[in-house]
């Protein structure tokens with residue numbers, strides 16, 4: 001256990017976790033952990049190696065040769081797989097979907113646990129994902145569970161991907177997000193669920209600023225001083 005503060009933000013795809021986490025980390029001068037990027041990188045590497053994403057041993061064999069590097073930048077995190085910059089590739093919905101398949105596997109989750117915890121360094125950390133408050137940092141200073149309706153999340157994601165030049169249809173997006181919600185929530189290990197002591201925020205009708213303000217008002221004074 002350590003006294004270094006951690007704010008966890010868990011929730012489903014497109015709820016705004018990454019955006020809010022970046023905003024808070026920047027305000028508080030805290031480090032940032034985008035744990036989804038860790039699973040996305042693992043899935044992309046497994047795919048590149050031709051692994052069978054439905055077979056844990058096949059994925060684990062592929063991960064032996066993975067060297068992933070996460071470099072913070074203004075847009076969040078730059079991700080490198082071995083010598084290749086995959087920052088753009090990991091954001092595709094197909095990679096998100098593949099990430100949610102490998103994230104079901106207990107050995108995969110175990111293999112990234114220490115790396116995720118190693119981000120907890122002074123003066124503090126904002127971590128976003130699915131199990132940040134429930135499994136990775138159960139002693140977090142503040143746990144947030146951020147959600148929004150599936151329609152709002154799909155619309156936000158469609159706009160975000162379009163801005164990045166990635167073409168998607170609302171139909172396929174709604175279907176993929178729905179399938180991912182279902183897989184993430186129903187898996188046996190580290191399912192997507194609000195921690196019992198989480199602050200629950202539905203951002204469907206809230207702006208980014210309003211969400212940040214709600215979280216800020218729930219933060220202990222010690223964090224604000226950091």
Ligand SMILES: Nc1ncnc2c1ncn2[C@@H]1O[C@H](COP(=O)(O)OP(=O)(O)O)[C@@H](O)[C@H]1O
Pocket residue numbers: 011012013014015016017018019020156157159160203206207208211
């Ligand atoms: N409260 C909000 N209102 C409007 N748009 C939002 C809100 N929160 C996030 N967004 C936008 O929705 C998109 C998805 O947000 P993101 O942070 O990537 O979600 P997540 O990390 O939960 O998948 C981004 O383009 C972001 O700017």
Ligand SMILES: Nc1ccn([C@@H]2O[C@H](COP(=O)(O)OP(=O)(O)O)[C@@H](O)[C@H]2O)c(=O)n1
Pocket residue numbers: 011012013014015017018035036037039040096099100101103104128129130131132180184
């Ligand atoms: N802490 C985490 C983070 C992500 N994941 C998995 O990784 C996938 C991609 O995560 P992400 O946070 O990048 O996804 P989005 O919310 O950005 O769509 C999720 O659908 C989860 O299956 C997880 O299982 N645990």
